Amino acid sequence: MPNATYIALIPLLPLAGFLMLGLFGRKYFKNTSGIIATTLLLISTALALYTAYGYFFEYGKVDGVYQKLVPLKYTWLQFSEGVSIDMGIILDPISVMMLVVVTFISLMVHIYSLGYMKGDERFPVYYGFLGLFTFSMLGLVVSSNIFQIYIFWELVGVSSFLLIGYYYDKPSAVAACKKAFIVTRFADVGFLIGILILSFYSGTLDFNTLIERLTVPESNELKNAVAASFLGVSALTWGLVLVFIGGAGKSAMFPLHIWLPDAMEGPTPVSALIHAATMVVAGVFLVARLFPVFAISAPSALSLVGYVGAISALIAAVIACTQTDIKRVLAYSTMSQIGYMMFALGVSKYGGEEGLGYTASMFHLFTHAMFKALLFLGAGAVIHFIHSNEMKDMGGLRKYLPITHITFLIACLAIAGVPPFAGFFSKEEILLAAYQHNPTIYWIALITSGLTAFYMFRLYFSIFWNKEHHPHGERHGEGGFVMMMPLVLLAVGAAAAGFIPFGHFVSSDGKQLGTEFHLQFSIAPVVLGLAGIFIAMWMYKKENSKPDKLATSLSGLYKAAYHKFYIDEIYLFITKKIIFNLIGRPAAWIDKNIVDGLMNATGNGTKDISEIIKGVQSGKVQQYAIYFLAGIIGLALLFIYWWK
Amino acid sequence: MIEPGLYHILFISATLFFIGVYGFFTRRNLVTMLMSVELILNSVNLNFIAFNKYLWYDRLDGVFFTIFIIAIAAAEAAVAIAIIINLYRSHKSIDVEDAEEMKY
Numbered sequence: 001m002p003n004a005t006y007i008a009l010i011p012l013l014p015l016a017g018f019l020m021l022g023l024f025g026r027k028y029f030k031n032t033s034g035i036i037a038t039t040l041l042l043i044s045t046a047l048a049l050y051t052a053y054g055y056f057f058e059y060g061k062v063d064g065v066y067q068k069l070v071p072l073k074y075t076w077l078q079f080s081e082g083v084s085i086d087m088g089i090i091l092d093p094i095s096v097m098m099l100v101v102v103t104f105i106s107l108m109v110h111i112y113s114l115g116y117m118k119g120d121e122r123f124p125v126y127y128g129f130l131g132l133f134t135f136s137m138l139g140l141v142v143s144s145n146i147f148q149i150y151i152f153w154e155l156v157g158v159s160s161f162l163l164i165g166y167y168y169d170k171p172s173a174v175a176a177c178k179k180a181f182i183v184t185r186f187a188d189v190g191f192l193i194g195i196l197i198l199s200f201y202s203g204t205l206d207f208n209t210l211i212e213r214l215t216v217p218e219s220n221e222l223k224n225a226v227a228a229s230f231l232g233v234s235a236l237t238w239g240l241v242l243v244f245i246g247g248a249g250k251s252a253m254f255p256l257h258i259w260l261p262d263a264m265e266g267p268t269p270v271s272a273l274i275h276a277a278t279m280v281v282a283g284v285f286l287v288a289r290l291f292p293v294f295a296i297s298a299p300s301a302l303s304l305v306g307y308v309g310a311i312s313a314l315i316a317a318v319i320a321c322t323q324t325d326i327k328r329v330l331a332y333s334t335m336s337q338i339g340y341m342m343f344a345l346g347v348s349k350y351g352g353e354e355g356l357g358y359t360a361s362m363f364h365l366f367t368h369a370m371f372k373a374l375l376f377l378g379a380g381a382v383i384h385f386i387h388s389n390e391m392k393d394m395g396g397l398r399k400y401l402p403i404t405h406i407t408f409l410i411a412c413l414a415i416a417g418v419p420p421f422a423g424f425f426s427k428e429e430i431l432l433a434a435y436q437h438n439p440t441i442y443w444i445a446l447i448t449s450g451l452t453a454f455y456m457f458r459l460y461f462s463i464f465w466n467k468e469h470h471p472h473g474e475r476h477g478e479g480g481f482v483m484m485m486p487l488v489l490l491a492v493g494a495a496a497a498g499f500i501p502f503g504h505f506v507s508s509d510g511k512q513l514g515t516e517f518h519l520q521f522s523i524a525p526v527v528l529g530l531a532g533i534f535i536a537m538w539m540y541k542k543e544n545s546k547p548d549k550l551a552t553s554l555s556g557l558y559k560a561a562y563h564k565f566y567i568d569e570i571y572l573f574i575t576k577k578i579i580f581n582l583i584g585r586p587a588a589w590i591d592k593n594i595v596d597g598l599m600n601a602t603g604n605g606t607k608d609i610s611e612i613i614k615g616v617q618s619g620k621v622q623q624y625a626i627y628f629l630a631g632i633i634g635l636a637l638l639f640i641y642w643w644k
Numbered sequence: 645m646i647e648p649g650l651y652h653i654l655f656i657s658a659t660l661f662f663i664g665v666y667g668f669f670t671r672r673n674l675v676t677m678l679m680s681v682e683l684i685l686n687s688v689n690l691n692f693i694a695f696n697k698y699l700w701y702d703r704l705d706g707v708f709f710t711i712f713i714i715a716i717a718a719a720e721a722a723v724a725i726a727i728i729i730n731l732y733r734s735h736k737s738i739d740v741e742d743a744e745e746m747k748y
Contacts (some may be wrong), residue, residue, distance in 0.1 A: 619745060622669055
C-alpha cells in the first residue's frame with residue numbers, strides 16, 4: 001500500500017497555490033505569481049509521475065490484475081450505517097493515468113502562459129484560477145466516492161466559468177461563461193438525480209462498493225434496481241442514463257454541446273487546458289469509472305452512450321469543416337474526438353478481449369490530450385502573432401513561425417490518424433472495437449475520421465500556406481522559450497505516445513490486454529485520412545476559388561453546417577418562445593397580480609385605516625384626559641348595570 | 645342642627661371631584677391644572693376618611709390610604725412642577741395648548 005500523504009499532495013499543492021495567489025497575489029506576488037504556481041505544479045507533476053510509476057510497476061498489480069486501491073479515506077458526512085460522503089483517494093489504472101495527464105498538460109499550460117499572458121493586469125488572478133481548476137480536476141479523478149466526484153465536478157464547472165469569463169470586460173466572454181455554466185449545470189441536475197437513484201438502490205455512495213453491489217447478478221441491490229421500473233425502463237438504466245446526461249453536459253455531447261464553441265472566448269491556454277485536454281473528458285472519465293455497471297447490468301444505457309457519441313462525432317466534424325475561427329474549428333474537433341471516446345466506451349463490453357473499446361477510449365483520451373493541447377497552444381502562438389482568430393487574416397505563416405509550424409503539423413498528422421503518430425494507434429483501436437461490435441457506429445466513425453483529416457488540414461494549410469493576408473508591419477518574434485518549450489514537449493508526446501502498450505496498463509477488468517496490430521484493417525482509415533489531407537491540400541494550399549465553388553455547389557448543407565445546424569437557434573426558440581411565453585410569462589403575471597396584489601392590499605388597507613384613526617393621537621393633553629374619563633365612566637357603567 | 649352624616653361628606657367629596665375634573669378640562673394653564681388634580685386627589689381622601697369613620701370605625705385602613713395618597717400627591721406635585729419648569733424653559737410658556745408636538 002502506498003503512502004497516502006504524498007498522493008494527497010498532488011491535488012493540494014495547486015489548491016495551496018490558488019489560496020496564496022487568490023488572497024495575496026495582487027499585493028505581494030504581482031510578478032512572481034506565475035513562477036510560484038508553475039513550481040508548485042511541477043512538484044505535483046513529479047509526484048504524479050512517481051505515483052504512476054509506483055502503481056503500474058510496483059504495488060498496483062496483484063496476480064496480474066490491477067487493483068483498485070484506496071490509500072486514503074476520510075469520512076466527511078455520515079448519513080447512516082454504510083452511507084457516508086467520504087473524501088478519499090482511489091488509485092486504479094484510469095485515475096493514475098488521469099493524474100499524469102492532468103498534471104502534465106496543466107504544467108505545460110502553466111509554462112506556456114508565462115509567455116502568453118505576460119503583461120496581463122490580472123496575472124496572479126489568472127494563475128490562481130488555473131490552480132483552482134487543476135485542484136478540482138485532480139480531486140475529480142481520484143474521487144473514491146460518487147458524491148465526492150460530484151463536489152469536484154461542480155468545482156470544475158465553477159473554475160471553468162471563471163476562466164472562460166476571464167476577460168470580463170468583453171460582453172461575448174461574459175455571455176459565453178454564463179452559457180457554459182447554465183448548460184453544464186442543467187446537465188448536472190441529471191447527474192445528481194442519477195447519483196440519488198444509484199445510491200438509493202445500492203445503499204452506498206462508495207464507488208467500489210457501489211460497483212460491486214450493482215454488478216454481481218445475485219445481489220439483492222441489483223435485483224431491486226432492475227425490478228423497479230419507470231416508463232418501461234428499469235431504475236438502474238434510468239440512473240445510469242441520468243449520470244450520463246451529466247457527463248454529456250461536461251463533455252459537450254450532442255445536444256448539450258452548444259457551450260463548448262462559445263467557451264473559446266477564454267484565454268487560449270485555458271482553452272487548451274480545460275476545453276480540450278482535461279475538463280471535457282470528465283464525462284468520458286465518469287462513464288469509464290462506472291463502466292462495469294454500464295457494461296454488465298445496463299447494456300441499453302451503454303448503447304445510448306455509444307450512439308450519442310457517434311452522432312456527436314459526426315455532427316461536430318461536419319460543422320468543423322465550415323467554421324472560419326480557428327479556435328472554433330478546434331473546439332468542434334474536440335467535440336468530435338470526445339464523441340470517439342464515448343462511442344468507444346459504448347461499443348465495449350466488460351472484460352477480456354471484448355473490453356477493447358474501453359482500453360481504446362482511455363488510450364484515445366491520453367493521446368488526444370497531447371495533440372489537442374498542442375493544437376490549441378499552437379493556435380495560441382498564431383493568435384499571439386496575428387492578433388486575430390479568423391482564418392482569412394492568416395496564411396503563409398510557416399516562414400515566420402517555424403517551430404509552431406512543425407509542431408502544429410505533427411499534431412495535425414496525429415489527429416488525422418496518420419501512422420506512426422499517436423492518434424493513429426488509438427483511433428485504430430477504437431475503429432477495431434466499433435467494427436467488432438457495432439457496424440453502424442463503425443461506418444459513422446470511418447466517415448468522421450476522413451472528415452477529421454480534411455478539416456484539420458484545411459486549418460493547417462489556411463494558416464501556414466495559402467496567401468499572406470496580414471500586413472507586414474510590426475513583426476514580433478515567435479514567442480520566447482517559455483512558449484516554445486511546451487509546444488516541443490507536447491509534440492514529442494503527440495508523436496510518440498502511440499507506442500505505449502496501453503492495453504498492458506489500462507483495461508476494463510484490470511487484466512493485461514494484448515493489442516496486436518491489424519495491418520489489413522488499418523488500410524481503410526489511413527487511406528481515407530490521406531485522401532482527406534490531399535483534398536484539403538488541393539483546395540487550400542494555394543489561394544483559389546475551389547472552396548467557394550464547393551460551398552456554392554453544396555450550398556444547403558454548407559449553410560446549415562456553417563450555422564452549426566441551427567442548434568443554437570433551436571435552443572433559443574425553445575427557451576425564448578416556448579418556455580418564456582408559456583411558463584415564464586404566466587408565472588410572472590401570477591406573481592405580479594396575485595402574490596404581489598395580496599401583499600399590496602394588506603399594506604394599503606393598514607395604511608387607510610391608520611389614516612382614518614390617526615386623529616385620535618392629537619397631542620392635546622386634555623383631549624386624552626377626556627378619553628380617559630369617558631373610558632372610566634364607561635367601565636363604571638358596565639360594572640354597575642351589566643355586570644351584576 | 646343636624647349631625648353631618650356619610651351622605652353629606654360624600655356629596656362634598658363628589659362636588660370637589662367634579663370641580664377638579666372641570667378645572668382640569670377647562671383650564672389651559674398647567675399650574676391650574678395641577679391644582680385641579682390635587683382637588684381630585686383630596687376628594688378621594690375625603691371618601692376614604694368618611695368611609696373609615698362611618699362604616700368601619702374600628703379599623704384604620706382608610707386613614708393609612710389617605711396618608712399614602714398625601715405622600716404620593718406631594719411627590720407628584722414635585723415631578724409635575726419640574727416638568728412645568730422644563731416646559732417653560734423650552735417653550736417660554738406654560739400653556740398646555742402650546743405643547744402639542746407629540747402627535748401623529
